[in-house]
Amino acid sequence: MPLTPATALDDVDGDDVIRWDHGGRTSAIYRTKGDAVFAADGLCTHEHVHLADGLLQGHLIEYPKHNGRFDIRHGAPKRAPDRVALKTYPARVVAGRIEIDVPE
Amino acid sequence: MIDILAPLKFKPTRNYSLTGPERQRALDDGLANAEWYQTPIDRKVLKELMKRKDGPALRDTAIWLGLLVATGAGGVYFWGTWWALPFFVVYGVLYGTSSDSRWHESLHGTPFRTDWMNNWLYNLASFMQIWNPVIWRWSHMRHHTDTTVVGRDPEIGTMRPPQMILMALNLIGLTSVPRNLMTLSRHALGRFTPDERDFTPAAELPKAANVARIHMAIHLTVWLSCLYWWTLLPALLIGLPRAYGVWFLLFIGLPQHAGLAEDVLDHRLNSRTILLPAPVRFLYWNMNYHVEHHMFPMVPYHALPRLHAAIRHDCPRAKGWWETWVQLLPVMIRQVRDHKYYIHQQLPPGAGAPKSGPRALH
16 A cells, blocks of 8 residues: 655654644655654643644653653554553655645 | 731632633633644744753752752751751752742653653652642642633742732741641542542542542651650651741742732733842752743753743743842732733743733733
8 A cells, every 4th residue: 555655755854753744734754863763643632732842752752741652563552641642654665755645 | 806826817809610610711712722822933942942852851960969968968967956946947948949940841841751760859849848749749730731821820939919928938848838738638548629620530539539648647646756755756757848948939939920910821921030149949850931931842851941041022921039029028018909900921022912911901
């Protein structure tokens, strides 16, 4: 099944995250130090805070205002105040571009 | 007949309840969960500032706990003589004032890279504050989401009109400590107010009740020890320092938001940075950089001076402690009669446009 082309791999620094808005949905795209890519919903499940403004530490994204944390591999909440998992989407790199399996 | 207790009766002009009419107004006006102004800052610079380390907080916590032990031991050693007094004065400030900033920073999870250390410090400092660590975690999250938005923020410390007599009494915790103990007792009984239920998920309440029971058991043990040995010494070391040592916190902490705008979406307008000397910043873990903290809460306390340098061109001029109070105190006194009066923070030339929000007249 074709995935949706999102952005160039070079648009995301290693060990960092960017915001990606597509089809009325806001997402966050992650690139780890080891160049693995992940994608998930862009807003925290506690309140309306964008994860792309946060800090990626290994596989944990910590986001502003509340300092909650999610594991970007499967979206599990790892630090209060978050208790509800983040929705994640399959992501891969094809010819230098990140593709994501997001619902249209 | 003159009601001599009238100044003590808390009658805020606006309804600061989280379940009252102001809540709906805040929601209708788009002030809840809103996008706030942020000073533009290079992502790489911000990432560097946000970087976590264990070293600075391990060093500072060891010094803090070491000073607590040393001054507490001095107080015990000289107990019964006047020499105990200076030891307890310092012990009280280290306990009743500094535990506030330790509580606050560890709640955010920023001082230590290793998170169990943050949680350990958070639970210790919450106990010292006589605060329920579960309830206050959720309360403070809301404070950051909707800072000084009336009807949403449970931590508006200086509701208008300011309760000057209550504040004076609380220089030695005369009302705050009994209130904190009563709140903890209520939690231990499993009772929570509608406001607490508004910002705390229901699933967290049993945990909050259990923690309150443990904290209350420790406080009761301390007071029973006082009765058993017929001495105030155990309570002077555990619990009471929150009363006799909190005075310094009011002088350095009250300016965080006092006298400033409510219902805006810009921390430059509703929060205040003050400049303090290094020893005081150690006691307060740099929380005097309060605009910076609210705008970028992921920056650890030890990096806040560098963050201040990076964004001060976009923020109101930070004043020293004395200059801040010279401006603030007359404003608070005026607010007793004129609750709509507040300080309009002046932004420097070239600063980003203020995000006042639809209710800025309040």
